[in-house]
Amino acid sequence: MNAIALESEIPRPQPRPLARAVVIGSGFGGLAAAVRLGARGYDVTVLERLDRPGGRARVFQQEGFTFDAGPTIVTAPTLFEDLWRLCGRRFSDDVDLRPLSPFYRVRFNDGSHVDWSGDAAAMRELVARIAPEDLRGYEQLLSFSERVYRVAFEELGHVPFNSFIDMLGRLPDLLRLHAPRSLYGEVAARVRDPRLRFLLSFHPLFIGGNPFRVSALFSLILHLERSGGVHFAMGGTGRLVQGLVSLIEGQGSTVRYGAEVRSILLNGRTVRGVELTTGEQIPAHVVVSNADTAWGYANLLPAAKRRRWTDRRLARARYSMGLFVWYFGTSRRYPDVPHHTILLGPRYEGLLADIFDRQVLAEDFSLYLHRPTATDPSLAPPGCDTFYVLSPVPHLNGRVDWRIQAEPYRQRIEQHLQATMLPELGSSILTSRVSTPLDFESQLLAWRGAAFGMEPLLRQSAWFRPRNQAEDFEHLYLVGAGTHPGAGVPGVLSSARVLDSVVPHGDSFPH
Secondary structure, three states, rough: HHHHHHHHHOOOOOOOOOOOEEEEEEOOHHHHHHHHHHHEEEEEEEEEOOOOOOHHHHEEEOOEEEOOOOOOOEOHHHHHHHHHHHHHHHHHOOOOOOOEEEEEEEOOOOOOOEEEEOHHHHHHHHHHHHHHHHHHHHHHHHHHHHHHHHHHHHOOOOOOOOOHHHHHHHHHHHHHHHOEEHHHHHHOOOOOOHHHHHHOOOOHHOOOOOOOEEEEHHHHHHHHHHHOEEEOOOOOHHHHHHHHHHHHHHOOOOEEEEEOEEEEEEEEEEEEEEEEEEOOEOOOOOOOOOHHHHHHHHHHOOHHHHHOOHHHHHHHOOOOOEEEEEEEEEEOOOOOOOEEEOOOOEEEEEEEEHHHHOOOOOHHHEEEEOHHHHOHHHHHOOOOOEEEEEEEEOOOOOOOOOHHHHHHHHHHHHHHHHHHOOOOOOOOEEEEEEOOHHHHHHHHOHHHHOOOOOOOOOOOOOHHOOOOEEEOOEEEEEEEOOOOOOOHHHHHHHHHHHHHHHHHOOHHHHO
């Protein structure tokens, strides 16, 4: 008994308190960052100013319909699987991810259409039918896309570009991959048919880029889709968001809603935490910002301490287009409409010039129509369909007054859909909601209402883009569309993966 008593009096070492991290924003980049920080020895607090997680990927319900507000195309599922693996869990146990075939239907302005998929033989046959003289160029482009993918995505997508020397070291690779040439220029050099030129070059529009301006490096998306497929999460993209929140909470970390950050607190140039609009201060050893990058620099950090991303430089940067999104539910189903449809207008280059350069609302448009109930009928009441239709439009530097033009523009889109894809649409609408660049600015704090942050130009990429390890400040890091490698779900998940290379392990800090 005495031995037992004496043993119980021996002081036992207490578990060392974890280093603290704050993540600002709960988009895919912020949630992935929180998981990775939790796995590296941090007690993480995710702060979300809205009442639900997801950022651009948030979900809302309206009159029995479930709408994914943002991303609907899931590629590179291995990036999600990695996050689950870090937590000792299996992705497939939590998320039912379904491959889609076709990836999307493309409807040309003359009413004809093609179904684009990952079936190599079917795609070769399709190209041979559309333009047999372009078959060789098409196959050359696929090989080129794979080479670009190996370098730009697999080798560089998760590598920080902390110095210009890092950039110079990769310059020979980038030149061999025709980085200075535009994607459309690369495609046009290999195929002549205008339909094929569109099919092989439009993908950067999914991440805010103009195919006539972005680098040929963006051809990697072709191989990304072909190798990994295009998927949809049953229950909606929001199921991925819920799954990530579950991982974070399972690590013992916290996600707080209605928590708006007023400023990042500094000790000299070293981060020491954040202050909320309520006045509450939350100390932290590191801060990761998933806020819109330009907005975050301009509003969360003092101008006097910003040497690189000054207000002037932010104003001179080029930003992606805005988006007009109409969410609607119908009282009937449209079984002939696939999950993803792209409806092309009469112009390609001219329309994009109106959006990106002239910044005017054109009379014509091209649309992306999302019908998730083609795959998951549970997202609508029985016998109904859930949709959203998206139109690229100028960001808020353009001459568009959305307070006046939103409803007429919606009506034009409704009339077009009714005439082309959705008969009797006007009499079938049960619920409706519109989002314009004004909403991106007010709800998501998107700089100029741009949907994808800074435009993905070569001169705004890698070292030239706001870096994952923030310039001028210690222990401040950036994730999301506005930093390296860029927008899109694979891009923002990869931006969080970069943190493994630049954020110290939690044991590095004194407690």
